[in-house]
Amino acid sequence: MDALFIVERINDLFNITNKKIYSSESGITYQADKRVKKLGYCVNLTLETIEEARIHGVDMMVTHHDAWDEIFGLKEACVEKLAEYGISHYYNHLPLDDCNFGTNDSLLGKLNLEPVKRTHEWEGLYFGRIAEYDEEIEFNDLVKMMEHLLEEPVKSWRFNDKTVKRVGLVCGNGAPTACLKEAVENDCDVYITGECNLYTIQYAQFKGMNLIIGSHTFTEFFGIESLAMKLNENIKELEVVRLNEEHYETNIK
Structure with missing residues:
Protein backbone atom coordinates (compact mmCIF):
# COMPACT_ATOMS: atom_id res chain seq x y z
CA MET A 1 0.00 0.00 0.00
CA ASP A 2 1.17 3.57 -0.58
CA ALA A 3 0.78 6.73 1.51
CA LEU A 4 -2.33 7.84 -0.38
CA PHE A 5 -4.07 4.57 0.55
CA ILE A 6 -3.32 5.28 4.24
CA VAL A 7 -4.69 8.81 3.91
CA GLU A 8 -7.90 7.49 2.33
CA ARG A 9 -8.38 5.16 5.29
CA ILE A 10 -7.79 8.09 7.67
CA ASN A 11 -10.31 10.26 5.84
CA ASP A 12 -12.88 7.46 6.19
CA LEU A 13 -12.68 7.90 9.97
CA PHE A 14 -13.79 11.55 9.89
CA ASN A 15 -17.17 13.16 9.29
CA ILE A 16 -15.95 15.74 6.77
CA THR A 17 -18.54 18.49 6.45
CA ASN A 18 -16.26 21.16 4.97
CA LYS A 19 -13.66 19.76 2.58
CA LYS A 20 -11.87 23.09 2.22
CA ILE A 21 -11.30 23.51 5.96
CA TYR A 22 -10.48 19.82 6.41
CA SER A 23 -7.83 19.90 3.68
CA SER A 24 -6.33 23.12 5.11
CA GLU A 25 -5.93 21.43 8.50
CA SER A 26 -4.68 18.00 7.40
CA GLY A 27 -2.84 16.28 4.58
CA ILE A 28 0.39 14.89 3.18
CA THR A 29 3.42 17.18 3.41
CA TYR A 30 5.81 14.74 1.71
CA GLN A 31 5.13 11.51 -0.18
CA ALA A 32 7.99 9.09 -0.69
CA ASP A 33 7.96 6.76 -3.67
CA LYS A 34 7.77 3.54 -1.66
CA ARG A 35 5.29 1.16 -0.12
CA VAL A 36 4.18 1.72 3.46
CA LYS A 37 4.69 -1.29 5.70
CA LYS A 38 5.59 0.47 8.95
CA LEU A 39 3.94 3.62 10.31
CA GLY A 40 5.22 5.78 13.15
CA TYR A 41 3.11 8.23 15.15
CA CYS A 42 3.83 11.17 17.44
CA VAL A 43 2.46 14.66 18.11
CA ASN A 44 5.06 16.85 16.37
CA LEU A 45 6.96 16.82 13.10
CA THR A 46 10.52 17.87 13.96
CA LEU A 47 13.99 16.88 12.82
CA GLU A 48 14.25 14.83 16.01
CA THR A 49 11.05 12.85 15.43
CA ILE A 50 12.07 12.24 11.81
CA GLU A 51 15.34 10.81 13.13
CA GLU A 52 13.30 8.58 15.47
CA ALA A 53 11.34 7.40 12.43
CA ARG A 54 14.55 6.54 10.59
CA ILE A 55 15.89 4.60 13.59
CA HIS A 56 12.65 2.57 13.76
CA GLY A 57 12.63 1.85 10.01
CA VAL A 58 9.38 3.74 9.48
CA ASP A 59 8.00 4.25 5.96
CA MET A 60 5.40 6.87 6.93
CA MET A 61 4.92 9.29 9.82
CA VAL A 62 1.50 10.39 11.07
CA THR A 63 1.54 13.41 13.40
CA HIS A 64 -0.94 15.83 14.95
CA HIS A 65 1.12 18.91 14.08
CA ASP A 66 2.84 19.81 10.86
CA ALA A 67 6.19 21.56 11.29
CA TRP A 68 5.33 24.92 12.87
CA ASP A 69 5.51 28.00 10.62
CA GLU A 70 6.57 29.95 13.71
CA ILE A 71 9.83 27.98 13.79
CA PHE A 72 11.34 29.69 10.76
CA GLY A 73 12.91 27.28 8.28
CA LEU A 74 11.80 24.12 10.09
CA LYS A 75 9.22 23.03 7.51
CA GLU A 76 11.73 23.18 4.67
CA ALA A 77 14.35 21.34 6.73
CA CYS A 78 11.84 18.61 7.63
CA VAL A 79 10.79 18.05 4.02
CA GLU A 80 14.45 17.84 3.03
CA LYS A 81 15.13 15.25 5.73
CA LEU A 82 11.99 13.23 4.89
CA ALA A 83 13.12 13.12 1.26
CA GLU A 84 16.63 12.06 2.27
CA TYR A 85 15.27 9.17 4.34
CA GLY A 86 12.41 8.27 1.99
CA ILE A 87 9.72 8.72 4.66
CA SER A 88 6.21 9.97 3.85
CA HIS A 89 4.47 12.33 6.26
CA TYR A 90 0.82 13.13 7.01
CA TYR A 91 -0.61 15.40 9.71
CA ASN A 92 -4.11 15.98 11.06
CA HIS A 93 -4.60 19.03 13.26
CA LEU A 94 -8.00 20.59 14.07
CA PRO A 95 -10.13 17.72 12.74
CA LEU A 96 -8.39 15.47 15.29
CA THR A 217 2.61 17.96 23.28
CA PHE A 218 1.49 15.46 25.87
CA THR A 219 -2.02 16.79 26.48
CA GLU A 220 -2.53 15.93 22.80
CA PHE A 221 -0.67 12.63 22.62
CA PHE A 222 -3.63 10.32 23.25
CA GLY A 223 -5.49 11.68 20.23
CA ILE A 224 -2.76 10.83 17.72
CA GLU A 225 -2.28 7.47 19.42
CA SER A 226 -6.00 6.79 19.03
CA LEU A 227 -5.81 7.57 15.31
CA ALA A 228 -2.81 5.29 14.88
CA MET A 229 -4.53 2.44 16.72
CA LYS A 230 -7.57 2.75 14.46
CA LEU A 231 -5.30 2.39 11.44
CA ASN A 232 -3.68 -0.61 13.08
CA GLU A 233 -7.09 -2.23 13.54
CA ASN A 234 -8.35 -1.43 10.05
CA ILE A 235 -5.22 -2.31 8.06
CA LYS A 236 -4.03 -5.66 9.37
CA GLU A 237 -0.79 -5.75 7.37
CA LEU A 238 0.34 -2.35 8.71
CA GLU A 239 2.85 -2.26 11.58
CA VAL A 240 2.43 0.75 13.88
CA VAL A 241 5.03 2.12 16.31
CA ARG A 242 5.21 5.08 18.71
CA LEU A 243 7.96 7.64 18.06
CA ASN A 244 9.34 9.06 21.29
CA GLU A 245 9.43 12.80 21.96
CA GLU A 246 11.27 14.79 24.62
CA HIS A 247 9.44 16.18 27.64
CA TYR A 248 11.34 19.47 27.31
CA GLU A 249 8.28 21.74 27.51
CA THR A 250 7.85 21.21 31.25
CA ASN A 251 11.25 22.79 31.83
CA ILE A 252 10.20 26.19 30.43
CA LYS A 253 6.95 26.78 32.32
Missing part, protein backbone atom coordinates in the same frame (compact mmCIF):
# COMPACT_ATOMS: atom_id res chain seq x y z
CA ASP A 97 -9.13 17.99 18.05
CA ASP A 98 -12.78 18.02 17.00
CA CYS A 99 -13.59 14.32 16.46
CA ASN A 100 -14.92 11.94 19.10
CA PHE A 101 -11.76 9.79 19.14
CA GLY A 102 -9.30 12.69 19.01
CA THR A 103 -7.19 14.75 21.36
CA ASN A 104 -9.84 16.09 23.72
CA ASP A 105 -12.15 13.09 23.98
CA SER A 106 -9.20 10.69 24.32
CA LEU A 107 -7.74 12.61 27.26
CA LEU A 108 -11.18 12.92 28.88
CA GLY A 109 -11.59 9.16 28.59
CA LYS A 110 -8.24 8.59 30.31
CA LEU A 111 -9.36 10.92 33.11
CA ASN A 112 -12.69 9.06 33.45
CA LEU A 113 -14.61 12.20 32.50
CA GLU A 114 -17.82 12.21 30.47
CA PRO A 115 -18.04 14.87 27.71
CA VAL A 116 -21.19 16.96 28.00
CA LYS A 117 -20.56 19.80 25.55
CA ARG A 118 -18.31 20.62 22.59
CA THR A 119 -16.82 24.11 22.86
CA HIS A 120 -14.32 26.51 21.27
CA GLU A 121 -15.68 26.50 17.73
CA TRP A 122 -13.65 27.52 14.68
CA GLU A 123 -15.04 27.13 11.14
CA GLY A 124 -17.37 24.35 12.26
CA LEU A 125 -14.68 22.47 14.20
CA TYR A 126 -14.65 22.33 18.02
CA PHE A 127 -11.29 22.20 19.78
CA GLY A 128 -12.53 22.19 23.39
CA ARG A 129 -14.85 20.31 25.71
CA ILE A 130 -16.88 20.61 28.89
CA ALA A 131 -16.97 17.34 30.83
CA GLU A 132 -18.18 16.04 34.18
CA TYR A 133 -17.45 13.38 36.77
CA ASP A 134 -20.24 11.15 38.03
CA GLU A 135 -19.00 11.89 41.54
CA GLU A 136 -16.90 14.82 42.70
CA ILE A 137 -13.17 14.29 43.23
CA GLU A 138 -10.48 16.28 45.02
CA PHE A 139 -8.51 18.81 42.97
CA ASN A 140 -5.17 17.36 44.10
CA ASP A 141 -6.26 13.89 42.99
CA LEU A 142 -6.97 15.25 39.51
CA VAL A 143 -3.53 16.89 39.42
CA LYS A 144 -1.88 13.57 40.35
CA MET A 145 -3.94 11.75 37.71
CA MET A 146 -2.77 14.21 35.07
CA GLU A 147 0.87 13.73 36.02
CA HIS A 148 0.50 9.96 35.92
CA LEU A 149 -1.12 10.04 32.48
CA LEU A 150 1.20 12.58 30.88
CA GLU A 151 4.28 11.07 32.55
CA GLU A 152 5.54 14.58 33.34
CA PRO A 153 5.11 17.25 36.02
CA VAL A 154 2.17 19.60 35.53
CA LYS A 155 1.62 23.11 36.85
CA SER A 156 -1.47 23.77 38.96
CA TRP A 157 -3.04 26.78 40.66
CA ARG A 158 -5.83 26.50 43.20
CA PHE A 159 -8.07 29.57 43.06
CA ASN A 160 -11.18 27.99 44.63
CA ASP A 161 -11.72 25.39 47.36
CA LYS A 162 -14.33 23.32 45.51
CA THR A 163 -14.10 19.63 44.77
CA VAL A 164 -14.07 18.89 41.04
CA LYS A 165 -17.27 17.99 39.23
CA ARG A 166 -17.22 20.03 36.01
CA VAL A 167 -14.09 20.46 33.87
CA GLY A 168 -13.20 22.66 30.91
CA LEU A 169 -10.56 21.26 28.57
CA VAL A 170 -8.61 22.55 25.59
CA CYS A 171 -5.83 20.14 24.65
CA GLY A 172 -2.77 21.92 23.26
CA ASN A 173 -2.77 25.71 23.31
CA GLY A 174 -5.70 26.93 25.36
CA ALA A 175 -3.70 29.76 26.91
CA PRO A 176 -5.71 32.71 25.44
CA THR A 177 -8.13 34.17 27.96
CA ALA A 178 -10.90 33.82 25.35
CA CYS A 179 -10.46 30.05 25.69
CA LEU A 180 -10.59 30.15 29.48
CA LYS A 181 -13.67 32.41 29.26
CA GLU A 182 -15.75 29.54 27.84
CA ALA A 183 -14.88 27.39 30.85
CA VAL A 184 -15.85 30.29 33.15
CA GLU A 185 -19.16 30.78 31.33
CA ASN A 186 -19.89 27.05 31.62
CA ASP A 187 -19.44 27.09 35.43
CA CYS A 188 -16.43 24.76 35.44
CA ASP A 189 -14.54 23.99 38.65
CA VAL A 190 -11.20 23.61 36.86
CA TYR A 191 -9.70 24.41 33.46
CA ILE A 192 -7.14 22.08 31.86
CA THR A 193 -4.95 22.94 28.90
CA GLY A 194 -1.42 22.52 27.51
CA GLU A 195 -0.07 26.08 27.63
CA CYS A 196 -0.48 29.20 29.72
CA ASN A 197 0.80 32.76 30.05
CA LEU A 198 0.49 35.52 32.61
CA TYR A 199 -3.00 36.48 31.40
CA THR A 200 -4.25 32.89 31.73
CA ILE A 201 -3.17 32.72 35.34
CA GLN A 202 -4.39 36.18 36.32
CA TYR A 203 -7.77 35.71 34.62
CA ALA A 204 -8.21 32.35 36.36
CA GLN A 205 -7.38 34.01 39.68
CA PHE A 206 -9.78 36.89 38.92
CA LYS A 207 -12.60 34.43 38.20
CA GLY A 208 -11.70 31.92 40.92
CA MET A 209 -11.02 29.13 38.41
CA ASN A 210 -8.61 26.33 39.29
CA LEU A 211 -5.96 25.65 36.64
CA ILE A 212 -4.04 22.55 35.54
CA ILE A 213 -1.42 23.10 32.83
CA GLY A 214 0.34 20.17 31.18
CA SER A 215 2.50 20.48 28.07
CA HIS A 216 1.15 21.21 24.60
